[in-house]
Amino acid sequence: MRLLLAEDNRELAHWLEKALIQAGFAVDCVFDGQAADHLLQNERYAVAVMDIGMPRMDGLEVLQRLRKRGQTVPVLLLTAHSTVSDRVKGLNTGADDYLPKPFDLEELDARLRALVRRSEGQIHEQQQLGQLAFHDDGYFLLENKPLALTPREHAILTVLMYRRTRPVPKQQLFEQVFSLSDEASPESIELYIHRLRKKLAASNVQITTLRGLGYVLECSDASH
CATH class of the missing domain: 3.40.50.2300 (Response regulator)
Structure with a gap:
């Protein structure tokens, strides 16, 4: 290509x-x-x-x-x-x-x-982790139902989904979601992570904090 x-x-x-x-x-x-x-x-x-x-x-x-x-x-x-x-x-x-x-x-x-x-008109694909799916048109499904997210929640979850099972540092998440003009600090990420955890709570997917490494999106089902 x-x-x-x-x-x-x-x-x-x-x-x-x-x-x-x-x-x-x-x-x-x-x-x-x-x-x-x-x-x-x-x-x-x-x-x-x-x-x-x-x-x-x-x-x-x-x-x-x-x-x-x-x-x-x-x-x-x-x-x-x-x-x-x-x-x-x-x-x-x-x-x-x-x-x-x-x-x-x-x-x-x-x-x-x-x-x-x-x-090229090919069939749309989606990335899957347990009950969470990310469609290549840019939307998330949780247990085959649309997952309602704010723009910043969506941005954070997108990064974690692409890097799923591997940790993403808090600073990297912050730089992807906030601009230099925003009055925010890397600690602001914690609020959005908390909100995302609540939205994923009933599923087999969770955001885990790895001390010193960052956040990782994981599936509790060993088959995924």
């Missing part, structure tokens, strides 16, 4: 390029929005990964121009900002998915493959 990576942080871009190639993608890498816009006009890609804060043309403008041309290539936006309003703005501009920094490579890979499957 051919992928366009547009990221102005060259160190991060080269690291991502190497990881995505190892994951099986053919990657074209550029470092500004103008170069990304040029390639999107002239080349065909299965999916594009774009940072929002790029020089010469930001990622939202590149995305807006792409959609105005009628191009439907799936786009995943990367950004250092993770407020709900930022996500809504990106999605309303035409993004298919949104991933705040820092992120886990396995999560990025899973999201990209879900976008490609969806764009």
